[in-house]
Amino acid sequence: MSSSAVVALSAKPMDIKTAYERYVTTYATCDVEKIKMLHTEDSKFWLHSAGAKPVEGRDAIAATFAQVFKQWPRAGYEVYRTVFGERHWTLDWAMTAVLKGPDGSDRPVRFDAIDLVEVNDAGLVVRKDTFVDAHQVQLAIVAGSAS
Numbered sequence: 001m002s003s004s005a006v007v008a009l010s011a012k013p014m015d016i017k018t019a020y021e022r023y024v025t026t027y028a029t030c031d032v033e034k035i036k037m038l039h040t041e042d043s044k045f046w047l048h049s050a051g052a053k054p055v056e057g058r059d060a061i062a063a064t065f066a067q068v069f070k071q072w073p074r075a076g077y078e079v080y081r082t083v084f085g086e087r088h089w090t091l092d093w094a095m096t097a098v099l100k101g102p103d104g105s106d107r108p109v110r111f112d113a114i115d116l117v118e119v120n121d122a123g124l125v126v127r128k129d130t131f132v133d134a135h136q137v138q139l140a141i142v143a144g145s146a147s
Contacts, residue, residue: 014087014119014120014121014122014123015123016084016085016086016087016088016089016119016123017084018123019119019123019124020082020084020089020091020117022038022123023038023117023125024077024079024091026038027077028076028077030065030069030075032062032063032065032066032069033062035061035062035065036058036059036061036062036065037058038124038125039058039061039124039125039126039128040058040120040124040125040126041057041058042056042057042126043056043057043058043061043124043125043126043127043128044056044126044127044128045060045061045064045065045127045128045129045130046127046128046129046130047064047068047130047132048129048130048131048132049130049131049132049134049137050134072095072097072099072109073097073098073099073100074097074098075095075096075097076095076096076097077093077094077095077096078093078094078096078110079091079092079093080092080093080094087118087119087120088116088117088118088119089115089117090114090115090116090117091114091115091117092112092114093112093113093114093115094110094111094112094113095110095111095113095132096108096109096110097109097110097140099140099141099143099145101145102145107143109139109140109143110136110140111132111133111136111137111139111140112132112133112136113130113131113132113133114130114131115128115129115130115131116128116129116131117129
């Protein structure tokens, strides 16, 4: 048996739940530099909201996530459920944040979202699509700006 056959037989397959746990734990830190390293170089991210276009590449994804975290300060997450496939997960979740009202008071907000995340054999994200409840997002923005 050749040495490459031995490596192939002994290689441990990627565990989708481990990749998921690593990703959501890192994402919760809001550290865009660490998050981008969990994506492939040519990864795509698409926030399906208000005509947003998909972005491609680690740096573009990091910049997009930085904008999201700036728009939604003190971001938090509540997971409703996660459904796993061989090379993907679907995450049903809510984003929470605290916006400042015009009077300087804290305004807690939340909205529901669905993520569809595909990974490669190494467990790195090759594509992430996030679908948000646009009506809830609009209500959150209004709540943050209301007097």
